[in-house]
Amino acid sequence: xxxxxxxxxxxxxxxxxxxxxxxxxxxxxxxxxxxxxxxxxxxxxxxxxxxxxxxxxxxxxxxxxxxxxxxxxxxxxxxxxxxxxxxxxxxxxxxxxxxxxxxxxxxxxxxxxxxxxxxxxxxxxxxxxxxxxxxxxxxxxxxxxxxx
Numbered sequence: 001x002x003x004x005x006x007x008x009x010x011x012x013x014x015x016x017x018x019x020x021x022x023x024x025x026x027x028x029x030x031x032x033x034x035x036x037x038x039x040x041x042x043x044x045x046x047x048x049x050x051x052x053x054x055x056x057x058x059x060x061x062x063x064x065x066x067x068x069x070x071x072x073x074x075x076x077x078x079x080x081x082x083x084x085x086x087x088x089x090x091x092x093x094x095x096x097x098x099x100x101x102x103x104x105x106x107x108x109x110x111x112x113x114x115x116x117x118x119x120x121x122x123x124x125x126x127x128x129x130x131x132x133x134x135x136x137x138x139x140x141x142x143x144x145x146x147x148x
Contacts, residue, residue: 001037011038011052023058031059035066039074046071046079077102092124 004014014037015024024034034053042048049071053063072080088095097120104115 001033004037005040011041012056014041015056020056020058024053024056024060024063026059026062031063031066035063035070038063038067039070042071044075044079046075047081091128092121 001014004017009017011034015021015034018030018033020030020034024030034056038049038053042052046068049067050064053067054060056063077085085095097118100118104118107113107115
């Protein structure tokens with residue numbers, strides 16, 4: 001990682017140096033170094049951090065989750081492109097609920113005392129999860145058919 005930083009290589013070239021030309025796998029020794037390198041290389045630029053890890057291909061959701069957590073924690077919610085936040089729709093979880101959780105975690109970190117639970121409409125989780133189970137099963141069974 002140090003040598004790649006000194007050589008000023010891009011994130012995708014760093015992944016290539018790790019032997020990940022076909023994409024970053026879910027293996028911790030692949031995902032974590034690529035995520036950390038992207039975060040450090042594009043420190044303070046959330047969008048570029050995320051785009052650079054997604055460009056590497058492979059298990060992009062895992063790598064982007066790690067890199068996004070680092071980038072978001074270090075540069076704050078205001079660094080996240082608003083159009084990315086506005087596009088979030090995942091009932092019963094939503095942006096307002098996530099903001100409440102973040103505010104309470106911030107208060108906990110500052111005061112050391114728990115500000116209490118965040119309430120949300122948890123019964124909605126069951127139909128949501130059943131819907132996603134249906135989608136995943138349909139996708140899985142579709143993969144059993146040709147041309148796969």
